[in-house]
Amino acid sequence: MEELRVDMRELTHEELAMYDRQTQLMFKLNHTMPRTEEYVSILQELFEDRLGEGSYVAAPISGAAIEKLVIGKNCYINANLLAMARGGITIGDNVQIAANVQLLSNNHDPYDRQILTCKPIVIGDGAWIGAGASVMSGVTIGKYAIVGAASVVTHDVPDYGVVVGSPAHLIKTLDAKRFEG
Numbered sequence: 001m002e003e004l005r006v007d008m009r010e011l012t013h014e015e016l017a018m019y020d021r022q023t024q025l026m027f028k029l030n031h032t033m034p035r036t037e038e039y040v041s042i043l044q045e046l047f048e049d050r051l052g053e054g055s056y057v058a059a060p061i062s063g064a065a066i067e068k069l070v071i072g073k074n075c076y077i078n079a080n081l082l083a084m085a086r087g088g089i090t091i092g093d094n095v096q097i098a099a100n101v102q103l104l105s106n107n108h109d110p111y112d113r114q115i116l117t118c119k120p121i122v123i124g125d126g127a128w129i130g131a132g133a134s135v136m137s138g139v140t141i142g143k144y145a146i147v148g149a150a151s152v153v154t155h156d157v158p159d160y161g162v163v164v165g166s167p168a169h170l171i172k173t174l175d176a177k178r179f180e181g
Contacts, residue, residue, distance in 0.1 A: 139157070
């Protein structure tokens with residue numbers, strides 16, 4: 001997986017304006033009564049066509065480069081998601097993300113902190129990310145995998161894998177047959 005490097009000093013006026021708009025929309029969403037027409041409208045404006053049918057994101061939400069966050073169908077994302085999406089974040093269908101989860105697809109170059117080092121995060125269909133977990137840049141979470149609460153995921157999680165800890169490690173594999181049919 002190739003690393004994308006972004007020099008924050010070189011953002012265009014158009015990019016800066018888009019990020020200001022996203023920040024304003026997140027603020028507005030975070031201060032709107034949930035599950036109202038106004039809330040849904042702001043959610044749709046923030047995500048445009050990148051929020052799958054039947055999916056819901058609970059406020060508050062924060063992050064950057066939200067235009068690079070794609071959420072599949074029938075997902076539930078609980079409150080306090082931090083989505084640093086500069087490297088790209090793709091969430092499959094039927095995913096559950098608990099409260100206080102951090103999806104961090106970008107980091108800073110240790111010698112020039114205005115340079116972001118970015119790799120995508122991919123969360124497979126049916127995965128479940130536990131409360132307070134952090135998923136780091138370049139990680140793929142397999143389908144139906146489970147990330148335990150407060151885990152820090154620094155490496156890929158296989159399909160049906162259950163990981164816990166900091167750093168997260170595989171503790172078991174779920175029976176794939178129980179998810180079929």
